[in-house]
Amino acid sequence: MVEHGAVSPEWKPLITLLETILGRVWEELEPWQPRCVAVTAGHAGASGPAVPVKLAALGAGASFIDAQLEHGGPVVDAMASGDPMSTDNVWAEPRWPALAQSLLAGQAPGRREVWASISGMAVAPSGWHHGGGAALSCCVPGPAAEPILEVLNRYEPLVAASLTVVHASTVDGADDSLRMLRSRAVIEQAKGAIVAASGCDAHSAWVRLRTASQNFNIKLRDIAVALIEHIGQAPAEQPAGLPFTRPDDVTRDVARRTWQEITGR
Incomplete structure (x- = not known):
């Protein structure tokens, strides 16, 4: 089941679009046993850069996306830089020490087992509207093989187009x-x-x-x-x-x- 995050009530059509996209991405990534595929997005305002929020996630590892938005991680870094990112062991990366500490400190009651099953992660970011950024990501139990990022890059334009059209049609x-x-x-x-x-x-x-x-x-x-x-x-x-x-x-x-x-x- 898709877990929905900060989706505006005005964006109801986006729920169906994201469910469809995430479902198809999941099917293509089945050989790598995904723990989660997710869409995050943020829109820059007058006060500063875009702050990413989780829009939708599929899989038991959905809470791992929330952890990154709080402690940092590949999703946040990829959205900030605009460059795709992958890692074979997200916990061993010195770039995100607070993320590893969040697991070791037991800040994920009931989620520790799922989080511990995650190792690799890939993120495909994109721009989608004036000042907006988005990312399609996947976490897996093994290394983030190159084909995983290739799948994400193929579906990234669909995510960006969905966000663009829904935002423009409901807001603009x-x-x-x-x-x-x-x-x-x-x-x-x-x-x-x-x-x-x-x-x-x-x-x-x-x-x-x-x-x-x-x-x-x-x-x-x-x-x-x-x-x-x-x-x-x-x-x-x-x-x-x-x-x-x-x-x-x-x-x-x-x-x-x-x-x-x-x-x-």
Whole structure:
């Protein structure tokens, strides 16, 4: 059964979406005997960076996600850095001493046996809305094999899209929901182009776009549109009925330079 955390009553459609996603991730990870798969998210406000909260978790190890949000751990670090993370033994990692102490000090009555069965963990983070971050994670009794992170990376876009659409449709309105969908679509298109040109994986392509966005303080969506236009030497196709994203000269130059770095030409 999926355990739901800090999901707003306005986000009821998100419950069904997350249940479906977590169920499918669990099925694919069955060979590694997952103890928990979970979605955490946070949204930055005017007062500071995003504070992650658990939205939903499947499996007996769901409380282990809560422990990380309190004591630190791979989920928190991955969301803060935006980079995927995996560890073969979460308890032996010097980066999270308070997490190990929380188990040794008996701060998990009734959960100690489950927590002790957890060793490896993998986390796939992503951005999902203006200032928002999310992560799809899995903990397993053995090492966090590379295929585990590959599965999480494949489902991460679904998590991000679900959060984006539900938030936009319930908080910002239907028009913003359509804008978010359009943004996700063009970003995925740009990621696909980078993967095809460089042979990297989807997350590495995302990192390329995100790095360019952060280094030049340009919205990732705008860089993605400019990149598609540069590759195709024509304006990117955009749905009718919504304001177009029209990259300025600076954004076009950043996209051109980014593509040169990727392709070497």
